[in-house]
Amino acid sequence: MSRVSQADERWRRKPQYVAEECYSYYRGKKTRAIRFNIVGPHQEEDAERILKGLVCSNCMEPFPAKPGPDTLQLFIDANIFYPQPNWHDLVRRSRCPLCGDEVSYEYANLLFEGTLPTPNWED
Ligand SMILES: [Zn+2]
Numbered sequence: 001m002s003r004v005s006q007a008d009e010r011w012r013r014k015p016q017y018v019a020e021e022c023y024s025y026y027r028g029k030k031t032r033a034i035r036f037n038i039v040g041p042h043q044e045e046d047a048e049r050i051l052k053g054l055v056c057s058n059c060m061e062p063f064p065a066k067p068g069p070d071t072l073q074l075f076i077d078a079n080i081f082y083p084q085p086n087w088h089d090l091v092r093r094s095r096c097p098l099c100g101d102e103v104s105y106e107y108a109n110l111l112f113e114g115t116l117p118t119p120n121w122e123d
Contacts, residue, residue: 012078015049015060016040036060051105058101067091067103 017036024031036057038046049055053066064078065071069092076088080097084090087097096103 011049011054011062011064013042014062015046015055016042017046017060053103053105056096056099056101056103059096059099061096061098063096063103066094067096068094 016039018039020035020037022033022035024033038050040046046055049062050057053063055062064074067075067090072088072091075091075097082097084097084100090097090100094103095101
């Protein structure tokens with residue numbers, strides 16, 4: 001594999017993270033959540049990828065592009081195996097083809113609120 005094609009395949013790298021179990025109380029009810037702390041040498045780049053919708057903020061699956069009707073072809077071309085039979089549909093609806101969770105700037109922003117500076121959405 002040449003250097004150029006390796007560079008092109010960089011999006012396939014999974015973020016390194018530590019999952020942390022969190023509990024919070026809302027109106028007297030205890031809720032449980034998993035929080036991902038991005039770690040490792042690519043920490044900043046990986047956090048940026050999540051905020052750009054290039055990595056699922058729920059299951060940390062990397063994408064060739066932000067899921068949407070306009071990028072479905074890139075997912076097909078990337079030749080990745082997703083177990084869900086309806087994954088084309090998930091990508092078209094801007095959802096993660098692996099876990100089905102919503103991939104949106106607003107959602108990623110909400111998850112990272114308080115831990116990262118507010119990103120500047122321009123694209
Ligand atoms: Zn996912």
